[in-house]
Amino acid sequence: MEGWDKGTKSVVGEIPLLSTRAGPRDGDAWRQRLKEEYRALIAYTSVNKAKDNDWFRISAANPEGTRWEGTCWYVHNLRRYEFPLQFDIPVAYPQVAPEIELPTLDGKTHKMYRGGKICLTVHFKPLWAKNCPRFGLAHALCLGLAPWLAAEVPILVDSGMVKHKDDEAAPADAAAASGSAAAS
Amino acid sequence: MEEDLHTLLRDLDALKQLPDPASIDRMRDRVVKMMGPSGAAAAATRSKIKDMSAEVVDSNPYSRLMALQRMGIVDNYERIRDYSVAIVGVGGVGSVAAEMLTRCGIGRLLLYDYDTVELANMNRLFFRPDQVGMTKTDAAVQTLSEINPDVVLESYSLNITTVKGFETFLGSLEARSSNGRSTGVDLVLSCVDNYEARMVVNQACNELRQTWMESGVSEDAVSGHIQLLVPGETACFACAPPLVVASGVDERTLKRDGVCAASLPTTMGVVAGLLVQNSLKYLLKFGQVSPYLGYNSLKDFFPTMEMRPNPQCSNPACLERQKEYMQSKPARDAAAKAKMEAEASAAIEYPVHMDNEWNISVLDDSDTATSSVQRASADILPEGLVRELPDEDSFIEPPAPASSGAIDDDLEDLQRQLDALNSS
Ligand SMILES: [Zn+2]
Numbered sequence: 367m368e369g370w371d372k373g374t375k376s377v378v379g380e381i382p383l384l385s386t387r388a389g390p391r392d393g394d395a396w397r398q399r400l401k402e403e404y405r406a407l408i409a410y411t412s413v414n415k416a417k418d419n420d421w422f423r424i425s426a427a428n429p430e431g432t433r434w435e436g437t438c439w440y441v442h443n444l445r446r447y448e449f450p451l452q453f454d455i456p457v458a459y460p461q462v463a464p465e466i467e468l469p470t471l472d473g474k475t476h477k478m479y480r481g482g483k484i485c486l487t488v489h490f491k492p493l494w495a496k497n498c499p500r501f502g503l504a505h506a507l508c509l510g511l512a513p514w515l516a517a518e519v520p521i522l523v524d525s526g527m528v529k530h531k532d533d534e535a536a537p538a539d540a541a542a543a544s545g546s547a548a549a550s
Numbered sequence: 551m552e553e554d555l556h557t558l559l560r561d562l563d564a565l566k567q568l569p570d571p572a573s574i575d576r577m578r579d580r581v582v583k584m585m586g587p588s589g590a591a592a593a594a595t596r597s598k599i600k601d602m603s604a605e606v607v608d609s610n611p612y613s614r615l616m617a618l619q620r621m622g623i624v625d626n627y628e629r630i631r632d633y634s635v636a637i638v639g640v641g642g643v644g645s646v647a648a649e650m651l652t653r654c655g656i657g658r659l660l661l662y663d664y665d666t667v668e669l670a671n672m673n674r675l676f677f678r679p680d681q682v683g684m685t686k687t688d689a690a691v692q693t694l695s696e697i698n699p700d701v702v703l704e705s706y707s708l709n710i711t712t713v714k715g716f717e718t719f720l721g722s723l724e725a726r727s728s729n730g731r732s733t734g735v736d737l738v739l740s741c742v743d744n745y746e747a748r749m750v751v752n753q754a755c756n757e758l759r760q761t762w763m764e765s766g767v768s769e770d771a772v773s774g775h776i777q778l779l780v781p782g783e784t785a786c787f788a789c790a791p792p793l794v795v796a797s798g799v800d801e802r803t804l805k806r807d808g809v810c811a812a813s814l815p816t817t818m819g820v821v822a823g824l825l826v827q828n829s830l831k832y833l834l835k836f837g838q839v840s841p842y843l844g845y846n847s848l849k850d851f852f853p854t855m856e857m858r859p860n861p862q863c864s865n866p867a868c869l870e871r872q873k874e875y876m877q878s879k880p881a882r883d884a885a886a887k888a889k890m891e892a893e894a895s896a897a898i899e900y901p902v903h904m905d906n907e908w909n910i911s912v913l914d915d916s917d918t919a920t921s922s923v924q925r926a927s928a929d930i931l932p933e934g935l936v937r938e939l940p941d942e943d944s945f946i947e948p949p950a951p952a953s954s955g956a957i958d959d960d961l962e963d964l965q966r967q968l969d970a971l972n973s974s
Contacts, residue, residue: 387864390713397961404964411971423972426965432713436972456711458749461788461864465711465746477810479744480665485810491745495791495939498864 370489370509377417378508381410387499389459390432399460400431403502410504421515422451422507431455434503438468440515442523445530451511460499463491463506474527477518484514554584598699602628602655611698612655624834631700633833634658634735636723638710638751640686641665642813643765644741645676646822647829651701652694654830658702659694660722660735661687664709674815711750720754737829738762741822743811745792745938752787755779756867759874761832765825766794771812773797774821775844776828782871784841785857788864791939793931795844795853817847846934853934864942 370378384402388395407424414420424436432455439448449471453464465483472482479485490510494501501509522528561577596611604616619627635656637644640663648659663686667677681689687705694703706722708715723735738760740751748764755762759781767774773795779786824843831837844853859872931937959967 391716401959401961401964404961404968408964408967408971411968415971415974425968425972430713454709454712456746456750457713457716458711458746458753462746462749465744479810480668492940496941496943498942 370513374508374513377410377413377419378505380413381502381504381508382406383497383500384460384502385500387460389457389461390430390455391457396431399502403431403504406502406504410508421512424451424503424507427452434464438507438511438515440519442520445532447519447523447528447530460502463494463501463510464503466506466511471522471528475518475522477514484511486510487513554580595696596699602631615654624836627834630655630830630834631657633737634660635829635833636660636662636735636738638662638719638738638740639742639747640690641671641741641743642674642815642818643767643822643825644739645674645686645690646819647739647741647765647826648690648694649676649697650822650826651829652698654826655698656701658704658735660704660706661690662706662708662710662719663687664707664715674813675819710754711746716750716754719750720758723754723758723760734758735760736833739825739829740764741825743767748787748792752779753865753867756781756786756865756871759871763825763828763832765821766792767813767817767821768794768797769811770797770799771814771817772799772848773844773846774817774824775842776821776825776840777842778828778832778839781868782859782873782875785859786863786865786868786871788868789860790857791937791941793842793855793857793935794938795846796934796936797846798848817845820845820847844935849934851934853932855932855935 382402382405384399384406386395386399386402388399390396392399411420411422421440422436422438424434427433427435433452434455435450435452437448438451439446441447449468451466451468453466455464456462463486465479467482468478468484469482471478472480477485493509494506497505519528523530558577558580561573565573565577599612602612602616603610604613604620606613606617615630616627618624633656635651635658637648637651637659640648640661644661644663648661651659665686667681667684667686667689669679669682671677672679676693677686677689678693681692684692685705685707687707691703691705694701704722706718708718710716710719723738725734738751738755740748740762742748742751743766748766751762751764754760761778761780764777764779764787765774775793775795777793778784824845828840828843832839840854841856842854844851846853859868859875861869861872863869863872
């Protein structure tokens with residue numbers, strides 16, 4: 367596992383591995399895979415909360431579990447920056463990883479493909495390929511999205527491309543915005 | 551002007567009595583002349599042509615193509631109108647491939663892309679600044695139908711990697727051509743820019759027993775490749791990690807910070823040209839169809855190779871196609887033998903180079919051509935080619951899921967658990 371920091375390495379080790387090689391068109395096998403995905407997401411979310419490193423919310427957006435939506439956030443200079451998060455489970459999953467999208471950042475950084483799909487590091491795809499079908503959505507978030515946010519959010523904030531919501535809102539709204547819970 | 555209109559009216563009345571295509575064309579020309587320069591340019595579209603003609607006149611768009619037949623390069627060029635080609639991805643490679651096939655007079659083109667035209671695309675060929683904001687498929691249909699109205703164009707603005715998009719994709723490949731000439735398509739060209747979408751094209755073509763060609767340009771824009779995939783007969787895209795051309799640039803010196811991908815109209819144009827040339831050879835049955843052809847633009851090096859299917863491929867549809875291919879071996883052998891015998895007898899009847907007055911011995915270069923095509927074994931790759939991704943690590947199948955406690959839970963219960971964590 368070259369290319370990842372110690373923290374990421376130790377956390378990814380705590381996410382249960384999956385075993386069913388099934389994609390969204392595989393009927394009952396996909397339901398089995400979906401159970402494994404939930405188990406891994408539950409474990410990963412619990413680990414994050416225990417380590418006080420909670421950083422995303424995600425849930426299936428349709429009964430088939432082929433589309434997922436949620437939010438993710440990153441703390442930079444003691445301020446929390448939050449972004450909607452979405453992706454479809456690709457037909458060729460799990461041989462190919464989901465393409466994670468942050469639609470509100472579309473067009474704001476070069477480290478992104480069209481439609482707000484994040485541009486993963488050169489290390490991610492080889493590791494995913496080696497670990498097929500044992501890696502799932504939780505692994506994609508941990509090894510794909512988390513390092514991307516850590517690398518890109520500070521640049522986006524410092525360059526002024528992304529503004530904190532308190533600075534964006536009109537003074538009257540700012541008080542209300544700062545008091546609202548970010549995640550739902 | 552007034553007088554012109556009066557004669558036009560008279561001719562129209564005459565036409566009512568007796569329809570005459572030639573007089574319609576003449577009247578059209580007169581109207582265009584009356585319209586002035588800008589109107590004339592807009593009206594300079596041609597009507598459909600029923601039969602391809604080899605007649606060399608400046609009004610025949612097919613004369614130079616039909617010359618291929620006169621020269622003996624192609625047996626029957628006009629057959630191109632019977633073929634349907636699906637192009638997945640109408641970007642820097644796909645749009646150019648579509649234009650080439652349109653100018654060649656292909657029968658039907660199916661175009662798939664979910665993106666819109668942006669100013670950032672203008673470093674590539676085909677799309678124009680005035681098309682910014684249109685879907686790539688609609689913009690392509692607009693331009694292509696002006697270039698050649700004989701081509702039947704179908705535009706699908708959708709993402710084939712989603713479950714819903716994939717179903718539409720499969721259905722459209724299977725559907726009958728609108729003019730009833732043929733069912734389905736003859737060739738699928740993958741011109742997408744990512745591994746995820748290529749795996750989806752692979753899945754569809756394995757399921758439909760559809761021959762396809764893959765194309766790709768490296769993210770550093772200096773190399774590319776094309777690959778022929780015949781389900782069951784050649785390696786499928788999932789049989790082995792994808793093969794790409796080594797650019798020769800040291801990964802450690804390649805600066806990836808702040809960019810995802812670069813692109814050049816030149817590399818994309820070259821790859822589109824190689825792809826469509828291979829497609830024409832495949833469809834019109836001339837020359838040698840390349841199983842894999844790489845392009846390294848830094849060294850102007852073109853590695854080739856051949857890839858057999860992997861009996862342990864992870865794609866079930868690929869394994870089914872491999873089995874079918876094995877079962878059809880006796881029939882293929884008989885056909886090959888019959889063809890060889892027919893060729894042998896033809897050779898006796900018409901000796902080649904009988905009147906070789908210059909006494910030049912023509913070397914049979916087919917041997918040198920095939921020897922340059924190397925067979926890929928598990929680890930040995932021809933010089934200049936590398937695997938883009940590693941193999942899956944082998945691992946022991948875990949015991950039946952029933953033995954692991956948590957997975958016994960039903961799906962709804964697991965969903966509730968995650969929801970509870972999400973709201974805490
Ligand atoms: Zn295969």
